[in-house]
Each structure stands twice: as C-alpha cells, then as structure tokens.
Amino acid sequence: MRSADGTTIAYDRFGSGPALIYVGGATMTRNSDPDLSALLAERFTVFCFDRRGRGDSGDPMPPGAPAQNEERAAASEVEDVAALIAEAGGSAMLYGMSSGGALALEATASGLPVTRLAIYEAPFAEDSPAQRKGAAEYATRLTELLGEGRRGDAAALFMSITGMPEETVAQIRNMQTWAAMEAVAPSLAYDAAVLRYYSRGGTVPVESLAAVTVPTLALSGGDSPAFFGSAAQKIADGVLNGEHRVLAGQTHYVDPHVLSAALIEFLGA
Incomplete structure (x- = not known):
C-alpha cells in the first residue's frame, strides 16, 4: 500500500x-x-x-x-x-x-x-519546565545521532530516557536482538515528532x-x-x-x- x-x-x-x-x-x-x-x-x-x-x-x-x-x-x-x-x-x-x-x-x-x-x-x-527542556534536548541529541548514522547510540539514548539503567542497556547491546533494535532506531524520530518533544515537551x-x-x-x-x-x-x-x-x-x-x-x-x- x-x-x-x-x-x-x-x-x-x-x-x-x-x-x-x-x-x-x-x-x-x-x-x-x-x-x-x-x-x-x-x-x-x-x-x-x-x-x-x-x-x-x-x-x-x-x-x-x-x-x-x-x-x-x-x-x-x-x-x-x-x-x-x-x-x-x-x-x-x-x-x-x-x-x-x-x-x-x-x-x-x-x-x-x-x-x-x-x-x-x-x-x-x-508538564513542567524541566520536562520540556529535557524532551527538547533528547530530540536534539536523537537527531544528531541518527544524522551521524549512529543507530545503536540512538537506540541506547531512547532506552536511557525510559529509565533503563546504563548497565542494563550495555547488556542488551550485546544480545542478538540488538540488530533489530538498531534497524528500527530511525523511527524513534517519528515517535518524538508525534509526541511533540520540541514544541510541547x-x-x-x-x-x-x-x-x-x-x-x-x-x-x-x-x-x-x-x-x-x-x-x-x-x-x-x-x-x-x-x-x-x-x-x-x-x-x-x-x-x-x-x-x-x-x-x-x-x-x-
């Protein structure tokens, strides 16, 4: 379609x-x-x-x-x-x-x-000033990482904002399923857009x-x-x-x- x-x-x-x-x-x-x-x-x-x-x-x-x-x-x-x-x-x-x-x-x-x-x-x-600032910073960094082709780092950034501990993210990056995570990483920019991270936090x-x-x-x-x-x-x-x-x-x-x-x-x- x-x-x-x-x-x-x-x-x-x-x-x-x-x-x-x-x-x-x-x-x-x-x-x-x-x-x-x-x-x-x-x-x-x-x-x-x-x-x-x-x-x-x-x-x-x-x-x-x-x-x-x-x-x-x-x-x-x-x-x-x-x-x-x-x-x-x-x-x-x-x-x-x-x-x-x-x-x-x-x-x-x-x-x-x-x-x-x-x-x-x-x-x-x-809604809070800190939330709006943090959301915009995440969207900016996500854009930078994806623009540089760093899909794995973009996926790890997303996991970090969900509250996942750094050591857990590191473990997941060594799993066989990580390739699938990297493959869909560019679509995280669409999630940031539909949630309006820049304009509405x-x-x-x-x-x-x-x-x-x-x-x-x-x-x-x-x-x-x-x-x-x-x-x-x-x-x-x-x-x-x-x-x-x-x-x-x-x-x-x-x-x-x-x-x-x-x-x-x-x-x-």
Whole structure:
C-alpha cells in the first residue's frame, strides 16, 4: 500500500469482523505483538502495519529529520493511517499502544473516519519546565545521532530516557536482538515528532482533545508509573466521550489476554 506522498506502508490483515487498525508504539513493527493480534482477530479484522522507517515500510525523510519537523512528520503518519482506513473499507476503529496511542489520538482528532478509539499508556509526560527542556534536548541529541548514522547510540539514548539503567542497556547491546533494535532506531524520530518533544515537551495535547468526539477508552496499568495513569485520565476528561480504565496488576508490558478482554469489551460494544 502507498500513502498520500507515495511512501510504501507494509501491513498484514488478520481475522474477520469490524475493521480495527493496530498502531504500534516505539520500536514496534507489525510483527511485535502476535498474541494480542491473534486474540483481537477472533472478533475483528485486524490491520497491523509497519509505521514509517520500520520493517518493510519506507521513509523519505533523512535520518533524524522527523524529530525536528514535527508537524510534517506527524501529518505524514496521519496520512498513513488514512490510507489504511481506506484499505479497510472507509472507516475503522483504532487501537494505539504507547506512542502509537499518541498517533491514533492525533489521527482521530484530525477528522479521519474513526468510529472508536482505544489507547494503552500513551507516554505523555507531566508538564513542567524541566520536562520540556529535557524532551527538547533528547530530540536534539536523537537527531544528531541518527544524522551521524549512529543507530545503536540512538537506540541506547531512547532506552536511557525510559529509565533503563546504563548497565542494563550495555547488556542488551550485546544480545542478538540488538540488530533489530538498531534497524528500527530511525523511527524513534517519528515517535518524538508525534509526541511533540520540541514544541510541547511530550505533554498531553489538551488543545486538540475536544476534536475527538468518538467513544474513547484510555487504558493504564495499575502497577505502571503514575504519569501513565495521569495522562490517560487527562485524555478521558478532555475528549467528548471518554473513559479511563485501570487494568489491575498490569505494567507497560501488559498481558495480551488482560488487554484483549478490555479492548473487546469496549470496541465490540
């Protein structure tokens, strides 16, 4: 499939029923969450796709550039979602995981024919001068590393801002899976763009939430850091028809069976 600007977007289609587009988070490809996809495919036609710069999808922007060109990069990813909705028959539900939730939220707010929206732990931060400064510094450094072709260092930088200890990052860099991490590292610039690290410090897009009028479920894990739940509550409060639900005992690495049950209950309503 080709997006509006001609970029190739790779996707897989599973199951049958109402169309549901799964928007993956940072470093995820269309093959990253097969268990959840299979569970959802029992009730829905699930579209899993590689976001720009990942897997088999293209990326016309220079490495790192999306982080500095937030509006253009985010608009391109929204166009990718629009193309998938067209492939799905003209309307669809969206489920966004982590930063994919930020993209799903933006796509819905833009007026695409989305019928229901579900988000799990979009990583919007609490607003503070220190947060805004740190987010902009991260986006600047990420752009520099990717522009220099230092994909491994860019991936390590991303892991560090998630709170991963330096020694753990060093151990992961010696694993066989590190090559896959380096391969998707350029797409981290798109995550920085859709979260608006430069212009908004990665905080909740309060000003655009009112444009989301479809039923919206913002999920968070009961054992996750508090900012995930805070962001989910702000989303639920800001959209026209929103609900915040906490999945007891869950973290950002959510159990697919627990998550699928909540999604099926909401999306199948």
